[in-house]
Amino acid sequence: MIWHRDSNRREMPWKGEKDPYRIWLSEIILQQTRVEQGWGYYERFLKKFPDVRKLARASDQAVLKCWEGLGYYTRCRNLIHTARHLAFDRQGVFPNTYEEILQLKGVGPYTAAAIASFAFDLPHAVVDGNVFRVLARYHGIRTPIDKPEGKKQFTALAQRSLDLSQPGNYNQALMDFGATVCKPQAPACTMCPLRSTCVAYRDKTIETLPVKSPAKSKRIRWFYYLLPTWNGKIPVRQRTGRDVWTGLWEPPLLESAKPLSFKMLRQKMDQVFPAHWPATQKGFEWLTHKQVLSHQTIHGCFVECRLGRRPDWSTDFQWVNHRQLSRLPFPKMILDHWKHSPSNR
Numbered sequence: 001m002i003w004h005r006d007s008n009r010r011e012m013p014w015k016g017e018k019d020p021y022r023i024w025l026s027e028i029i030l031q032q033t034r035v036e037q038g039w040g041y042y043e044r045f046l047k048k049f050p051d052v053r054k055l056a057r058a059s060d061q062a063v064l065k066c067w068e069g070l071g072y073y074t075r076c077r078n079l080i081h082t083a084r085h086l087a088f089d090r091q092g093v094f095p096n097t098y099e100e101i102l103q104l105k106g107v108g109p110y111t112a113a114a115i116a117s118f119a120f121d122l123p124h125a126v127v128d129g130n131v132f133r134v135l136a137r138y139h140g141i142r143t144p145i146d147k148p149e150g151k152k153q154f155t156a157l158a159q160r161s162l163d164l165s166q167p168g169n170y171n172q173a174l175m176d177f178g179a180t181v182c183k184p185q186a187p188a189c190t191m192c193p194l195r196s197t198c199v200a201y202r203d204k205t206i207e208t209l210p211v212k213s214p215a216k217s218k219r220i221r222w223f224y225y226l227l228p229t230w231n232g233k234i235p236v237r238q239r240t241g242r243d244v245w246t247g248l249w250e251p252p253l254l255e256s257a258k259p260l261s262f263k264m265l266r267q268k269m270d271q272v273f274p275a276h277w278p279a280t281q282k283g284f285e286w287l288t289h290k291q292v293l294s295h296q297t298i299h300g301c302f303v304e305c306r307l308g309r310r311p312d313w314s315t316d317f318q319w320v321n322h323r324q325l326s327r328l329p330f331p332k333m334i335l336d337h338w339k340h341s342p343s344n345r
Helices: 020-030 035-048 052-057 060-067 074-089 098-102 109-120 129-139 148-161 167-180 199-203 262-272 332-340
Strands: 219-229 234-238 253-256 285-292 296-306 318-320
Touching: 020 035, 020 074, 020 109, 035 060, 052 074, 060 074, 098 109, 109 167, 129 148, 129 167, 129 199, 219 234, 219 262, 219 332, 253 262, 285 332, 296 332
Parallel strands: 219 296
Antiparallel strands: 219 253, 234 318, 285 296
């Protein structure tokens, strides 16, 4: 705590907040997201949705558009669901106990502890990646942090270490310490006030702690996006089902478990999306992107061309112009393509 008072605090817009809505919003945005990336989203959300009622009354598409590019869209759908529950079922009043907060959709033990301690100063330890690392190194613990037994062990240790007189400040100090001193790479051990009693520093095991289980192999998917333009418009539709990016929009898509040659792709295009495609490969422009998700890697291949006639496809496609496109939420991969496309859509 002394270290935290001595000008070592990380300055962030949600630091020191007591409004549970703002704390909840920041925590949901920062799940699986770096602070540097989440900062701007947090500020944009607050500007557009300054309180939970404004967020609850917004359309799904408006909220998804604000979230666009942040990834892990289940977080956003949970955000919408919980905002409406708080606004309409609880009259805008945020629950003020750990147990009630934990019942909110999209809120797990870590997020519940963060809201409880920061907003209501309740004695619950916050155990994020920074805290796992500090505790593992300081105590020399080799239990994998991503296993149930590891999570249980570290949570219990963090709870025993908690300063019950000021839990919010203590939690923030420990998280800041892990982010600025006990860093994943090149930790600042020479300036660390805990090095004389740190097991990892003594045993020279800093680089091997904390321990994580071996990574599982990821599913590989190839997404072939067709981007035909007709009369200045392109076809898009909303993704449905329980797959990635549900609720977002996309152009016609052909999926494969392996890369396709142009001949193979053209055959699938003619079968699934019959149209007056250009006669040769020279009539198309190709760009490929890759997006690594938590459990899968998606290779996106974008096939652009111009059509002389609008295809007669199913009614779930909407042909939209550039202005209409800018109002719809799209996956980051598609946004990145449009940003770098030779056609400068």
